[in-house]
Amino acid sequence: MAEVEAALVLDGVTAAYDRDPVLRGVTGTVPVGGSLALIGPNGAGKSTLIRAILGLVPIVAGSVEVLGTTPAHARALVAYVPQADQLDREFPVSVLQVVLMGRYRMVGWLRRPNAAHRRAAMDALAEVGLADRADERFGVLSGGQRQRVLLARAVAQEARLLLLDEPFNGVDATTTDALLAVLARLRADGVAVVMSTHDLSVAHLACDEACLLNGEQFAFAAIAEALTSERLKATYGSSALLLDDGATLLAR
Amino acid sequence: MRELLIEPFQAGYMRRAIVEIVVLGVLGGVIGVHVLLRRLSFLTEVVQHTVFPGIAIAFAFGQSLLVGALTTGLASVVLLTMLGRTRRIDADSAMAVLFAVFLAVGVVVVSRRRGFQSDLTALLFGRILAVDERQLIDTFVVAGLCLVVLAVLHKELVLRAFDQGGAEALGYPVNRLDLVLDAVIALAVVAGIRAMGTVLVVALVITPAATARLLCRRVGTSMAVAAVLGAVGGWLGLVISYDASVHHGWRLAPGATLVMVLTIGFVLVAAGSWFVRHRRVRALVVAA
Amino acid sequence: MSRLVDSFQSPLFRRAMIEAICVGLIAGVVGVHVILRRLPFFVTAMSHATFPGVVLASAAGVSLFVGGTAFGFVVVAAVLLLGAGRVLDNTAVIGVVLAGSFALGMMILSTRPSSSKDLSAFLVGSVLTVTNADIATTIGVGIAVLGLLALLHKELVLGAFDSDGAGALGYRTVLLDAIVLGAITVTLVSAIPAVGTLLAVALLTVPALTARLWTDRLGTTMLLAGIFGAASGAIGLCAAATWSVAAGGSIALTAGAVFAVSLAATSIGHRRRTRPPPRLAVG
Numbered sequence: 018m019a020e021v022e023a024a025l026v027l028d029g030v031t032a033a034y035d036r037d038p039v040l041r042g043v044t045g046t047v048p049v050g051g052s053l054a055l056i057g058p059n060g061a062g063k064s065t066l067i068r069a070i071l072g073l074v075p076i077v078a079g080s081v082e083v084l085g086t087t088p089a090h091a092r093a094l095v096a097y098v099p100q101a102d103q104l105d106r107e108f109p110v111s112v113l114q115v116v117l118m119g120r121y122r123m124v125g126w127l128r129r130p131n132a133a134h135r136r137a138a139m140d141a142l143a144e145v146g147l148a149d150r151a152d153e154r155f156g157v158l159s160g161g162q163r164q165r166v167l168l169a170r171a172v173a174q175e176a177r178l179l180l181l182d183e184p185f186n187g188v189d190a191t192t193t194d195a196l197l198a199v200l201a202r203l204r205a206d207g208v209a210v211v212m213s214t215h216d217l218s219v220a221h222l223a224c225d226e227a228c229l230l231n232g233e234q235f236a237f238a239a240i241a242e243a244l245t246s247e248r249l250k251a252t253y254g255s256s257a258l259l260l261d262d263g264a265t266l267l268a269r
Numbered sequence: 270m271r272e273l274l275i276e277p278f279q280a281g282y283m284r285r286a287i288v289e290i291v292v293l294g295v296l297g298g299v300i301g302v303h304v305l306l307r308r309l310s311f312l313t314e315v316v317q318h319t320v321f322p323g324i325a326i327a328f329a330f331g332q333s334l335l336v337g338a339l340t341t342g343l344a345s346v347v348l349l350t351m352l353g354r355t356r357r358i359d360a361d362s363a364m365a366v367l368f369a370v371f372l373a374v375g376v377v378v379v380s381r382r383r384g385f386q387s388d389l390t391a392l393l394f395g396r397i398l399a400v401d402e403r404q405l406i407d408t409f410v411v412a413g414l415c416l417v418v419l420a421v422l423h424k425e426l427v428l429r430a431f432d433q434g435g436a437e438a439l440g441y442p443v444n445r446l447d448l449v450l451d452a453v454i455a456l457a458v459v460a461g462i463r464a465m466g467t468v469l470v471v472a473l474v475i476t477p478a479a480t481a482r483l484l485c486r487r488v489g490t491s492m493a494v495a496a497v498l499g500a501v502g503g504w505l506g507l508v509i510s511y512d513a514s515v516h517h518g519w520r521l522a523p524g525a526t527l528v529m530v531l532t533i534g535f536v537l538v539a540a541g542s543w544f545v546r547h548r549r550v551r552a553l554v555v556a557a
Numbered sequence: 558m559s560r561l562v563d564s565f566q567s568p569l570f571r572r573a574m575i576e577a578i579c580v581g582l583i584a585g586v587v588g589v590h591v592i593l594r595r596l597p598f599f600v601t602a603m604s605h606a607t608f609p610g611v612v613l614a615s616a617a618g619v620s621l622f623v624g625g626t627a628f629g630f631v632v633v634a635a636v637l638l639l640g641a642g643r644v645l646d647n648t649a650v651i652g653v654v655l656a657g658s659f660a661l662g663m664m665i666l667s668t669r670p671s672s673s674k675d676l677s678a679f680l681v682g683s684v685l686t687v688t689n690a691d692i693a694t695t696i697g698v699g700i701a702v703l704g705l706l707a708l709l710h711k712e713l714v715l716g717a718f719d720s721d722g723a724g725a726l727g728y729r730t731v732l733l734d735a736i737v738l739g740a741i742t743v744t745l746v747s748a749i750p751a752v753g754t755l756l757a758v759a760l761l762t763v764p765a766l767t768a769r770l771w772t773d774r775l776g777t778t779m780l781l782a783g784i785f786g787a788a789s790g791a792i793g794l795c796a797a798a799t800w801s802v803a804a805g806g807s808i809a810l811t812a813g814a815v816f817a818v819s820l821a822a823t824s825i826g827h828r829r830r831t832r833p834p835p836r837l838a839v840g
Contacts, residue, residue, distance in 0.1 A: 071725045089727075097725030107359065108593065108718050109775045118715050122726050127708050154773045170722075180725070310652035311598040318755075357820070362766050365597035369759030370813035376681045376756070376806030386677040393680065394663060468605070468755075469663070472656030479649045525663030532657030539639050 024049050024178045024209030025070065029079030032062070032069040038077055040065050045228060045237035049177075052200070052210040054220035054240065057230035058253055063213035066230065067180045070211065071097055084177055093122050096176035100183050101163035106156035112166050113151040116142050119174035141172040144202075145195050161192030168199055179203065181212035185219045197223055217244060274504075277511040282398050286464075287507055289400045289408055290527065293461045293473055294499030296412040299419060300457050301478025301499075302492045303450060306430035312349075312451070314471050315364045317458045319345035321467045322375035324392055329378055335407060338462060342455040345371055346448075395466030397507070397523050404463055411460040415453045426450060427488055465524050472528040473499060480535045483542045502531040564798040573684045573751075576692050577790030577808060580751045581760055583699040585786025586706070587744045588765030589779045590737050593717040598648060600741060600761050602655040604754045606632035607746050609662035611679055611754070616669060622694050625746035632658055633738060682753035682805035684794065691750045698747040702740045713737055714775065751790070752805040759809035760786055767816045770823045785815055 025047040032040045040062035047053045055063040068074040070081055072088030083091035096119065116138040117130050124130050130138075142148045145165035147158075155163065164184060171179055184196055200210055200223055214220050220227060220240065227243035229235035235252040236243040277283050304313055320338040327337025345367050352363035379389050419426070429436040429446050437443050454474070461470040481495035506527020513519040513526075564570040591600055607625040614624020632654055639650045666676055678686075706713065716723045716733035724730045741761065748757040768781035793808030800807075 068721075073721070073724050092725070092727035095725065097722055099719060099721055103721075104719055105595075109769065109773050109778055110714070110718060111774075114775075115718070118711075118719070118722065119726075121711055121715060124711070126712070129711070174726075305646075305649050308646060308648050310648040311601070314598075314601060314652060314655070357770065357824070358766055359595065361595055361597045362592060362762065365601065365758060365762040366766060366813065366816055368601060369756065369763055369809050370816075372755055373759060373806040373809035373813065377802045377810060380681070380803030380806060381801075389677045389680070468659055469656060471652060472660065475649060475652035476656060479653050482649070520667050522663050522667035525660040525667060528656055528660035529664060532653060532660065535653050535657070536639075 022048065023082070024051065024084055025053075025211065026082040027070075027079070028082070030066070030069060030076060030081055031078040032065050032074050033077045034065060034074060039232070040069070040230070041233045042079070043228070043230070043234045043237070044079075045226075045234075047209050047211060047226065049209055050204050050207045051226065052204060052224040053212075054224040054227045055211065055213040055230055056215075056217070056220060056227055056244070056252070057235075061231040061252075063230055064182055067097070067182055067211065067213060070178075070180060071095065091178070094177040096171035096174045096179050098164075098167045098171050098179065098181040098184060100186060101160055101167055102187075104155075104163070108156060110155050111152055112147065112155055112158065113138055113142065115155050115166055116151075116169045116173050119170040119172070122174075137175075138169075138173045141169040142166070144172060144199055145169045146191075159189070161188035164188050165192055165195055168196060172199065172203070177208055179208055179210045181210070183213055183215070185214060185216050193219065220244070274508055277508055277515075282400075283507070283511065285400045285402065285405055286397045286523070287504060289405055289464050290397060290503035290507060291500045292408055292412050293464060294477070294501075294503040295496040296415055296457050296499075297461065297470075297473035298477040298481070298495030298497070298499035299416060299492045300454060301474040301476075302481065302488060302495055303419065303426060303430070304454065304474055305478050305482055306427065306488070307450065309450075309454065310471075310475055311361060311364055313454055313458065313474050315349075315368045316342055316345065316455050317462070317467050317470050318368050319371040320455075320459055320462060321392065322371050322378060324462065324467070325375040325378040328388065328392065329382065334463060335459065338459040339455075341371065342459055343452075346451050346455060350448075391466075393466045393468050394522060395462060395464050395469070395524050397464040400464055408460050408464075411456055415457050415460075418449065418453055422446070422449065465528075469524050469528050472531055473503075476528070476531040476535050477502065480531075480538050483535075483538050498531070498534065502534060503527050506530040564795075569685050570794075570798065572687055572689070572692060573804070574791065574794055576687045576695060576751050577684055577794045577804070578787045579692070579695045579699055579790075580748045581764070581786035581788070581790030581808070582783045583695070583702060583786075584744055584748055584757070584760035585764035585768075585782040585784070586703060586779050587740055588761045588763075588786070589768070589775075589782050590706070590713065590717065591741060591761055592765045592769060593714070594737065596741070597758075597762050598651060599738070600745065601758050602636075602651045603629055603632070603742055603745055604758045605655045605659040607742070607749075608659050608679065608754050609665060611746070611749060612662045612666050612675075615675065615679075616665065620694075621749065622698075622746050625749060626743055628658075629742040629746065630739075633742070678753070679749065680753045680755050681803050682749065682751050682756065684751045684797075684804040684808075687750050695747050695751075698743055702744055705736065706740060709733075709736065752808055756805045756809040759812050760789070763809075763812040763816050764789060767812075767819045770816075770819045785812070789815060 023046050027043050027045050030043040031038055043066060055066060057063055065074055069076055070083060070088060081088055084094055117134060120130060120134045120137060124134060139148060139151065142151055145168055147162060147165055150158065155166065158166065185193055204210060212223065225240055226238065227240045228237045229243055229248055229252040231252045236248045278287055304310060320342040323337035323341030324334050327334045348367060349363055352358065382388060425441055425446060429441065429443055433443060458470055461473055465473060477495040477498040480498055481491040485491045485494055507523055510521040510523040510526040513521045591597060607629040610624040610628025611621045614621045636650055636654050712728060713733055716728065716730055720730050723733065745757050745761060748760060752760060764785035765782040767785050768778045771781055772778055789812035790808055793811035794804050796811065797804035797807040
């Protein structure tokens with residue numbers, strides 16, 4: 018694949034869910050190795066935007082360019098990390114099997130993962146600090162640990178663009194540190210990161226750009242520039258509370 | 270037209286059948302709205318089959334079918350609660366197991382008898398034309414009881430369906446409310462079984478309510494519409510099956526026919542509402 | 558007991574035994590996918606919904622298997638179409654379609670003479686009258702379905718575990734879903750001669766759930782589910798011959814008994830195992 022400058026180019030993206038448009042006119046660029054936080058209240062369209070970048074939601078107007086091509090063509094190079102809570106905890110799969118799922122496209126149809134794939138999966142698991150839990154059932158892990166396993170799955174996929182849905186939602190401090198460390202390492206290797214989040218402090222730690230969303234785009238800029246009190250107030254409306262010292266409290 | 274709709278009811282058995290089906294239609298419609306609010310369709314489906322062994326056993330020993338049905342229906346609700354409490358299997362799976370096992374018990378019991386095929390058919394599909402006056406009274410009593418309970422607990426049941434956490438926070442005994450609704454569903458199913466059989470009674474509960482949900486936004490109006498739909502659908506179904514067999518020589522099973530009428534009504538309304546929504550959304554997209 | 562021994566002499570019974578074991582094995586393994594995707598209600602609905610297809614096929618004199626499968630696919634399409642409006646949730650739509658299609662089958666059947674005997678054969682099966690063609694269909698379906706599930710194992714499991722993730726990896730999740738639903742429907746219909754439409758649900762859910770109680774490993778679950786299913790078929794058929802009851806009922810009941818015993822046995826072990834080891838307690 019030829020070198021591309023931008024990992025992700027959004028140009029006036031309008032996306033629709035079940036024919037109802039929920040997101041309008043999102044425009045911006047994430048460079049290779051860059052990172053973007055999607056910030057906005059619940060129902061603002063953060064997940065829809067992520068799904069549009071994955072090509073899972075129809076785009077009514079505008080365009081999405083992923084790694085110099087269309088979302089459908091770039092899929093093998095894009096990894097998606099869902100919220101751990103969305104997955105069935107009773108499902109009989111081991112932690113290692115979940116991580117291996119990231120490599121299924123490399124394994125190909127009708128084949129089983131070989132030793133090299135297992136090694137890659139174990140390495141990814143070791144990076145999130147859970148190598149000793151590889152044989153346990155996914156569902157018995159804590160929420161934070163499951164979130165780390167899902168990140169390990171994305172690492173094992175060796176993607177160039179990583180999309181995370183609320184990765185820091187309700188996780189413990191160990192997990193937050195582990196996730197931040199892995200994301201920093203990936204970015205140093207040239208992987209671009211896009212995550213939705215409610216947590217402004219984590220957004221500051223993990224990302225250098227932010228996109229404020231609430232049905233439409235309120236800002237798409239360097240994070241310090243985007244996350245000003247005025248802009249947050251404009252995005253969140255009455256659920257943003259400005260404190261005397263200039264800090265902003267956001268209700269979900 | 271008038272002749273078509275009224276004439277069949279000259280015969281006493283048709284009069285009893287129509288009264289039975291109108292009462293059941295109203296009851297099923299009202300309960301169905303609760304079933305849909307709480308997403309209990311599968312539970313209703315399961316309960317209608319778990320009462321089957323009770324009926325089969327009562328039938329084999331010449332006891333009251335109602336008592337037999339109530340016993341196993343109640344047993345299945347208790348077992349479901351116990352299986353749910355183990356947390357080892359999810360609710361849907363527990364219901365599937367109970368469904369299969371209870372049905373199997375019923376089949377085994379019935380099949381011990383000679384010529385079991387026609388008994389089985391009667392139990393599974395009911396005999397609405399054979400309803401007698403005592404059964405009518407049973408149905409009235411059960412329907413009255415269910416409707417009174419639902420009316421008295423209306424706002425609590427709706428609150429719980431909408432927001433379990435909120436109901437708990439307000440201090441309502443949510444578990445007991447759930448048990449009451451489950452029991453009402455079981456009672457209604459039992460009441461409907463002699464007429465509709467243990468396979469089709471679910472249609473009287475779910476189909477009119479689902480149709481009403483497509484038409485109305487409020488719980489109260491949904492109930493009224495569902496009750497009317499249930500009663501009218503039952504009436505039409507009976508008339509059609511009577512007319513087909515008396516005037517055209519087609520034997521159409523009355524229970525199955527009335528369920529088909531209800532289903533066709535649902536499909537028409539669903540198609541209509543889909544069309545309306547589609548046009549509205551397309552207008553929205555164009556505006557965007 | 559001697560009646561049971563006599564039974565083995567009869568070619569009818571031997572055929573029935575082959576059919577019961579094959580159906581139990583196939584349905585047991587396919588049932589694991591039913592449990593993974595939490596589809597018991599779908600299976601229940603399909604067991605009713607294939608009914609009119611079977612009745613029509615029998616009236617038209619074509620293969621019950623083809624008729625049931627074809628109508629099953631029509632019903633799946635109807636559920637997807639009616640559910641697309643999002644006003645009603647899926648369970649309500651499934652409930653309506655389930656009862657409606659069963660009623661349709663009943664109506665068609667009631668216009669034909671000698672309906673109640675045919676009806677009971679559809680509903681609870683009549684394994685003692687299976688023909689060589691039935692057995693051939695079952696074995697053919699079994700090889701096709703189990704082969705497909707084995708070849709696509711990892712993709713189907715991924716689709717069940719994390720549908721969005723599978724979509725993000727570039728899999729057509731609709732296709733994966735359709736393969737699983739298709740396999741379930743075909744298995745269900747092929748089980749009708751042995752256990753009937755109503756009780757096919759038992760073989761498609763209970764052995765898989767029983768296997769799940771014993772193990773957390775997916776491969777082992779499938780193996781055990783196949784064994785439990787086949788054993789339920791064999792033991793149930795013997796019980797039916799011994800006490801002369803309907804075989805469909807006794808097969809389902811055997812599966813239920815195996816489940817109950819497993820639940821009791823594993824509950825004891827489960828309680829002992831879940832005393833938290835220190836490391837788990839922190840996590």
